[in-house]
Amino acid sequence: MPLLVVAFHVNIKYAIGASLISVIATSSGAAAAYVRGGFSNIRIGMFLEIATTMGALFGAFLAARLAGGIIAIVFGSVLIISSVLSMGGHEEKFTGPPDRWAIRLKLNSAYPTAHGPENYEVCRVPAGFGMMFGAGTLSGLLGIGSGAFKVLAMDQVMRIPFKVSTTTSNFMIGVTAAASAGIYLRRGFVAPVLVMPVVLGVLAGSVIGTRVLVRARTRWLRIIFALVIAALGMEMVYGGITGRF
Amino acid sequence: MAQSNKPPSRWNDERVERIMGTLLQSGVIISAVVVLAGGILYLLRYARLPLHYENFVAERESLRGLAGLGNSALHGDGRAIVEVGLLLLIATPVARVLFSIIAFALEKDRLYVVLTLIVFVILIYSLFGGAT
Numbered sequence: 098m099p100l101l102v103v104a105f106h107v108n109i110k111y112a113i114g115a116s117l118i119s120v121i122a123t124s125s126g127a128a129a130a131y132v133r134g135g136f137s138n139i140r141i142g143m144f145l146e147i148a149t150t151m152g153a154l155f156g157a158f159l160a161a162r163l164a165g166g167i168i169a170i171v172f173g174s175v176l177i178i179s180s181v182l183s184m185g186g187h188e189e190k191f192t193g194p195p196d197r198w199a200i201r202l203k204l205n206s207a208y209p210t211a212h213g214p215e216n217y218e219v220c221r222v223p224a225g226f227g228m229m230f231g232a233g234t235l236s237g238l239l240g241i242g243s244g245a246f247k248v249l250a251m252d253q254v255m256r257i258p259f260k261v262s263t264t265t266s267n268f269m270i271g272v273t274a275a276a277s278a279g280i281y282l283r284r285g286f287v288a289p290v291l292v293m294p295v296v297l298g299v300l301a302g303s304v305i306g307t308r309v310l311v312r313a314r315t316r317w318l319r320i321i322f323a324l325v326i327a328a329l330g331m332e333m334v335y336g337g338i339t340g341r342f
Numbered sequence: 343m344a345q346s347n348k349p350p351s352r353w354n355d356e357r358v359e360r361i362m363g364t365l366l367q368s369g370v371i372i373s374a375v376v377v378l379a380g381g382i383l384y385l386l387r388y389a390r391l392p393l394h395y396e397n398f399v400a401e402r403e404s405l406r407g408l409a410g411l412g413n414s415a416l417h418g419d420g421r422a423i424v425e426v427g428l429l430l431l432i433a434t435p436v437a438r439v440l441f442s443i444i445a446f447a448l449e450k451d452r453l454y455v456v457l458t459l460i461v462f463v464i465l466i467y468s469l470f471g472g473a474t
Contacts, residue, residue, distance in 0.1 A: 118431060118432075121432060122431060124435065125370045128438075143454065143457055143461065147457060147461055150461055150468075153468075154468060203454075272439060272461065272465070275432050275468075276464060277468065287425075289421045292424070292428060293380070293381040
């Protein structure tokens with residue numbers, strides 16, 4: 098979305114619409130490849146989607162009522178902070194008491210590794226659920242997938258293994274974006290001719306990207322991920338200060 | 343609240359996810375083909391007009407109503423066909439949620455049928471109901 102606004106001088110409202118559509122294309126386009134890996138957890142995804150879709154509706158509601166510059170600055174700052182957080186890492190296994198909600202909602206599961214399936218337990222479910230509402234709000238407000246925040250909530254707060262977090266979040270961003278895309282479409286923020294090349298490009302990219310993820314090392318995934326969100330954050334703050342939004 | 347002592351059946355979950363993946367990818371491919379077809383039609387007709395997206399003007403009314411949209415698409419309006427493709431794309435995650443409700447019902451997981459239904463209702467509300 099910043100690319101559309103900065104490089105191609107597209108109005109921010111059209112960029113939001115195009116961006117939401119591209120998020121859905123990424124999510125659905127990559128889904129089949131992710132699913133085959135067996136990493137994603139549909140119960141975690143579906144439960145947290147209650148929070149993200151409600152947040153998305155709230156965000157789309159806010160988007161029509163808040164000044165763009167303020168939103169961009171706040172959002173950019175949060176992105177920079179989160180990129181620093183994600184570099185921290187937490188390789189130690191969590192040893193506290195099991196989370197009541199995780200058991201009741203059957204969120205604990207296992208994922209395949211080189212040494213066979215490995216079990217994991219989900220922690221701090223209410224806090225993760227709350228963060229997901231925030232991630233959904235940002236998604237609806239700015240037309241992004243806010244996959245970075247979803248991964249942050251699952252990885253850092255709920256202590257879900259990184260590959261499970263990223264693949265489950267890929268499922269979730271599509272549903273979250275669909276929740277606000279409906280509203281943006283009805284507002285007339287989706288310009289078909291602008292979205293067309295974006296969609297076709299994103300589809301090609303996500304198909305290639307998922308081929309890489311299944312084999313990639315977690316450590317490198319983390320670093321690339323952190324750099325991308327830091328760059329996005331600085332972009333947003335700069336844009337907000339210079340009054341571009 | 344119902345609480346099963348055995349872990350959820352992995353085999354069932356895996357099968358559900360595999361079907362879901364196929365469903366999503368088919369939806370995306372179909373919508374990409376429709377978008378591409380509409381785009382080509384549009385470009386053939388209007389290739390020489392420059393595009394102006396610097397200023398925001400809400401898309402014209404006929405593209406926003408479902409009936410008007412279908413009508414324009416059938417008359418070979420490239421923009422309308424592209425938008426039909428985009429609607430198909432938005433429908434893919436909605437279809438996934440709907441499919442999950444059925445899958446959880448088959449697994450007799452009542453808790454998750456309810457949780458998934460909540461997500462589905464929110465999506466339908468966003469697409470069809472309420473204020474924009």
